[in-house]
Amino acid sequence: MPTPANPPKPPAALRPKHKGSAQLFENPVLERLTHTHFAAPVSIFLVTAGVSLYYGLTRNLLTGLSAFGLFLGGLLLFTLAEYLMHRFVYHLATTTPARTTFQYTMHGVHHEYPKDKTRLAMPPILTVFVASLLFFIFRFTLGQAAFGVLAGFVFGYASYLFVHYVLHMYAPPRNALKLLWHHHAMHHYTQEEAAFGVSTTLWDHVFGTMPRRRR
Numbered sequence: 001m002p003t004p005a006n007p008p009k010p011p012a013a014l015r016p017k018h019k020g021s022a023q024l025f026e027n028p029v030l031e032r033l034t035h036t037h038f039a040a041p042v043s044i045f046l047v048t049a050g051v052s053l054y055y056g057l058t059r060n061l062l063t064g065l066s067a068f069g070l071f072l073g074g075l076l077l078f079t080l081a082e083y084l085m086h087r088f089v090y091h092l093a094t095t096t097p098a099r100t101t102f103q104y105t106m107h108g109v110h111h112e113y114p115k116d117k118t119r120l121a122m123p124p125i126l127t128v129f130v131a132s133l134l135f136f137i138f139r140f141t142l143g144q145a146a147f148g149v150l151a152g153f154v155f156g157y158a159s160y161l162f163v164h165y166v167l168h169m170y171a172p173p174r175n176a177l178k179l180l181w182h183h184h185a186m187h188h189y190t191q192e193e194a195a196f197g198v199s200t201t202l203w204d205h206v207f208g209t210m211p212r213r214r215r
Helices: 028-033 039-058 064-089 097-112 124-169 177-189 202-207
Strands: none
Touching: 039 064, 039 124, 064 124, 064 202, 124 177
């Protein structure tokens, strides 16, 4: 792993800053690659979902009903993957210097600068890599069903990125996202060990990590 520009701090030492942006790498190319507008990966994932469904249906690899069911299955699978990644990878216990560096680079920087809108999504080059990797994994394990599952999974990813952006960049919305806004705010500011779901609270309910409500 490239040497970070500044020694990362363990999560307990981080204090949210609502202005500015951290420098992660001394190399200007690597540093530039850590910034992106959220619309770029959202667009890539949405196009991938559309192309995957179109190809599966027009090549008779999927029927309309099976495509719908597989799409929903892929969407549900994404919400589980989102929860597990956030809880066990992004909040990896920082028991060694290497783990501390990894955790800060992957996610700790977001907790320190939660309003840095250029780091609310992965760069396009990584987005293309992730979408390609997901396709090969699903194609190898699921066969023709991969085209429906992949579409649902990456659509879920795009939805997650959109919701995450809204939760950080806007005041509590007066719609269905208000619940998610408060849920995610508790994760960032009061209960970092809970509320790992971003696009849904489903898996926090299932695994018992819902934040404690104040009386």
